[in-house]
Amino acid sequence: MTIRVLICEDQELIRAGYVMVLNAQPDMVVVGEAADGPQALEAAARLRPDVVIMDIQMPLMDGIEVTRRIAGPGVPDAPKVLVVTTFNIDEYVYRALRAGASGFLLKDTPLAELVQGVRTVTQGDALLSPAVTKALIGRFADRLRPTVPTGPGPFDVLAPRELEVLRLMARGLANAEIAEELAITLQTVKTYVSRILTKLDLRDRVQAVVLAHRGGLMNDEP
Template sequence: MTVRVLVCDDQVLIRTGFVTIIDAQTDLEVVGECGDGRAAVELAARLRPDVVVMDVRMPVLDGIEATRLLAGSGVPDPVKVLVVTTFDLDAYVYEALRAGASGFLLKDAPPARLLDGIRTVAAGDALLAPEVTRRLVGRYASRVAPPPAADGSPLTPRELDVLRLVADGLSNAEIARALVLSPETVKTYVSRILTKLDLRDRVQAVVWAYRTGLVG
């Protein structure tokens, strides 16, 4: 199935580069592009993309607020958003996660990482740039709410093992190798974890792991 992508970036050269890279893939299709957050919200309502690739600093409406309107809590039909920015700043990650983004990448990442990120987010998983995962998500989690008691976790010991590795930023394939499991089994464990904890995606699972003291 082809993943429908909307690209939103106010820098024309960067936006054109993203569109060219994405459209060259047989399983990805750019259905629209724009240069500000307000246009992204309007286009997403009309085009219903699977993933919006969203810049942060833009005119009219910035990427964080646009993400909140597209994927935030209470949005009846949320769209998956992958935030891609040149700014490796704590505040942007915090706000992107709060707004409902399913992923965060830096613009200097290799094209292959961008493409993998779009596919990952479209599949219902979440993605954080390896450069920011542990450093920033840990700080974000500590600011969200007081941690609940970890011993009240409904997870099995094996599910806790998987969650620890998810929180370390490992992919399903890497977790499978570490625990000597098949990738399909790991995917099942991750899905079970999200269901038991009533979490939307891997980003929220990582936050939960930090808040409960499972990792830190």
Template structure:
């Protein structure tokens, strides 16, 4: 973020919840809430106009739901990517799978404490993906088995460019480990892990860590259970 505050737009149809999120986030020294939206159509307009770093997005909104908003934003991404932190009940319904496919960078439980919301915004603003550890494997495993998007090459064939070290890092990403945890597990520097992750995403043509986890399952590198 180069020292600049994280610019956030809060999209939530419940006015009290929206105001609460906005007040908490705007009070953080490294964040500024630049806009709010009460429905999906308004969210698309405001986000495209303001170009925030992070959009906190409720799944269930009138006019357009959060998934539709995320998909529309993904279609018009430029050199300033907008990270979407999706707020969900995390009941493993189709909304969650669709949100992954639409391009969400993270998921947060609707009833999560506010400190998790704050940490979540910071996480996705750094370009990392956020998934609740308690459901990461189950969610991604089911998603990987259900969603079979068209791919110019079979996932297994695309593993070739990865080095042995990058394979190892990808496996740990699929376990839901953070960069810090991967560094500790592999006894290497945190910056080295970041370099490995960046190269993995570039070589496999993936957007973020969520896609990396899905790829690990779909490629057969990791198997559910």
């Protein structure tokens, strides 16, 4: 399968670098470029890429709003959005993830990691390292933890073991760390993660982590 990539970046030199590196990969092709938000919207609708590399700060419409419109809740057949930003762990990143991004990288990330990042989100995995998850959760813990609503909750469909795995995911543990924590195999963890995403109707691991915190699952965590 050839991964079709759309690059949304207002700096021409950066776009050119991404195009050169991604087109050199045997399993990727850059199908389009956009230099501002409206161009990004139009190109995403017209070209239907598999992955969109999205800058947060773009003219006319920022990358967060573009992400929400092309990959937000309720958008059918949404592409994967990989945010590449100069910002580190801050509210821009959190808002991008809530808007539907499948992960993010910093602009000073080596290009080899960008290439691998495109493959990672294409496979349905979230590009959000455990260290980044922990920092993100720590910084926004207060706003991520609402009062638990009464009545049936979104997590009632999960079995006890699946809830346990989801809590560990939301704490920022990678699959290998979850396997070690629960004394189970890595493949078993991957199976649990897949079931969790299916039962909760989520696209990827990032959405699961955000839902766990917004839905109050982690309220009893220290």
